[in-house]
Amino acid sequence: MATEKDVVIRxxxxxxxxxxxxxxxxxxxxxxxxxxPYKVNKASNDLCFTIRKGDAVSFIGxxxxxxxxxxxxxxxxxxxxxxTVEVNGKISALLELSAGFDSNFTGRExxxxxxxxxxxxxxxxxxxxxxxxxxxxxxxYIDQPLRSYSSGMKARLGFAICVSVKPDILIIxxxxxxxxxxxxxxxxxxxxxxxxxxxxxxxxxxxxxxxAMDFCxxxxxxxxxxxxxxxxxxEAIAFYDARN
Amino acid sequence: MESIRMIIDEHxxxxxxxxxxxxxxxxKTYRASALGWAWALVKPAVRIFVFWxxxxxxxxxxxxxxxxxxxxxxxxxxxPWFYMQDMLNGGAGCIRKNKHLVTKMxxxxxxxxxxxxFSHLYIHWVLLAINILIFVLAGxxxxxxxxxxxxxxxxxxxxFTIWALFAGxxxxxxxxxxxxxxxxxxxxFWMSGVMYNVDKIHNRAARILxxxxxITVISSGYRKVFIYKEWFWEDPVELGCFFVTFTVFVxxxxxxxxxxxxxxxxxx
Numbered sequence: 001m002a003t004e005k006d007v008v009i010r011x012x013x014x015x016x017x018x019x020x021x022x023x024x025x026x027x028x029x030x031x032x033x034x035x036x037p038y039k040v041n042k043a044s045n046d047l048c049f050t051i052r053k054g055d056a057v058s059f060i061g062x063x064x065x066x067x068x069x070x071x072x073x074x075x076x077x078x079x080x081x082x083x084t085v086e087v088n089g090k091i092s093a094l095l096e097l098s099a100g101f102d103s104n105f106t107g108r109e110x111x112x113x114x115x116x117x118x119x120x121x122x123x124x125x126x127x128x129x130x131x132x133x134x135x136x137x138x139x140x141y142i143d144q145p146l147r148s149y150s151s152g153m154k155a156r157l158g159f160a161i162c163v164s165v166k167p168d169i170l171i172i173x174x175x176x177x178x179x180x181x182x183x184x185x186x187x188x189x190x191x192x193x194x195x196x197x198x199x200x201x202x203x204x205x206x207x208x209x210x211x212a213m214d215f216c217x218x219x220x221x222x223x224x225x226x227x228x229x230x231x232x233x234x235e236a237i238a239f240y241d242a243r244n
Numbered sequence: 245m246e247s248i249r250m251i252i253d254e255h256x257x258x259x260x261x262x263x264x265x266x267x268x269x270x271x272k273t274y275r276a277s278a279l280g281w282a283w284a285l286v287k288p289a290v291r292i293f294v295f296w297x298x299x300x301x302x303x304x305x306x307x308x309x310x311x312x313x314x315x316x317x318x319x320x321x322x323x324p325w326f327y328m329q330d331m332l333n334g335g336a337g338c339i340r341k342n343k344h345l346v347t348k349m350x351x352x353x354x355x356x357x358x359x360x361x362f363s364h365l366y367i368h369w370v371l372l373a374i375n376i377l378i379f380v381l382a383g384x385x386x387x388x389x390x391x392x393x394x395x396x397x398x399x400x401x402x403x404f405t406i407w408a409l410f411a412g413x414x415x416x417x418x419x420x421x422x423x424x425x426x427x428x429x430x431x432x433f434w435m436s437g438v439m440y441n442v443d444k445i446h447n448r449a450a451r452i453l454x455x456x457x458x459i460t461v462i463s464s465g466y467r468k469v470f471i472y473k474e475w476f477w478e479d480p481v482e483l484g485c486f487f488v489t490f491t492v493f494v495x496x497x498x499x500x501x502x503x504x505x506x507x508x509x510x511x512x
Binding site: 018024025027028031072075076077078079101102104105109113116117 | 261264268272275344345346347348349350351414417418419420421503504506509510511
């Protein structure tokens, strides 16, 4: 039985509501007046779970089930409406292909920018830079502004940074599904290396159930913001398949 | 009070990062164009020329002030206006413009106005140096009144950074607000002391009212340094008005921060 110390992520009765106003004007007025009508969308509904060090957890569910919202709350991009989210450790998240990139800067500059934002010193970044560039493998484009990149190239760069920073928690949201087959294979291999050699926790969101089965031991099935099933990955996928 | 502590903590957390972000914000603004950095100087130069031409040549107003040619008088007051103008609009748009920091990663929102403000301040320093150089070339050497420059610069920087926090958050929620700011910038400019000396207005109410516009106080502050050779404590009413407006915006910014900090990533 793992001890309390091993808990990397703990969700305690977490609910996340999005207020849906008719339009932006209504939202603006809603700041000042209480009586502006809005609908409430519960993207997460009373979620309770803990994830321990070294776990590999896959979040499974249809579009809009609240998978990304959970990941966003873990990374601290968005805040829960009620309940508490506790996270221990350095997170490296690949939420979207170009997360944290600035399209006016070159690939190389973006590496520095993003790593600086993650709290690395200049020396550390310079040390990591060759590895990142090698992994991304986008040739001369590394010194071109990011706006000239194809979405595949952006994803490669983003992925290269995320797996190079030696995170405690690695979050992958659909990212493995982009890029060509060779790059995908390279990514898969790298994630496996990270999982094997380091005490890393992996959170995985994908619609490719094969990939989920490949990487993860535990699966959490979500529907409309509620956890329907939390357990062994094979059972989770069987459960999910049965419902769809 | 808690909001203030959170904002300070967020700034401490980023530390030197703020200056790096300011630098990259600056580079981003100017690098994409062929003339690049020159634009930072061309825009103000054209502006001052146009106003000088319209008033001095066109309307044959614009008499020398206190022995200084009208164009020097214009420049002294316009110098801070370029920063203030950039901050009025750029401040309102700062969070929207740096959306990629808010919606895709964990980043303290309150730091965005600060680094945007710094990036405009760098330009201001360059313009200030050029302004001083022109005064020297015209035969007016720096004197003891120049010691006030840091004081007025600090007031300006603080006020507009706080404004940007308030306006940036509100604009992030609603584009209406950003458009509102854009459309009243011209009004704010003409209802301030950049183009005329507020103290010469006959109507007492209008005179006092205009002093609640911080742009008046900053602009006239720079003119005190370069033209009128007065100290800031010689006009306590003016400073008092400034601090009233300042306090109002501090409260507004804290309100916006408390109310919208968590909402902004969901809306953008």
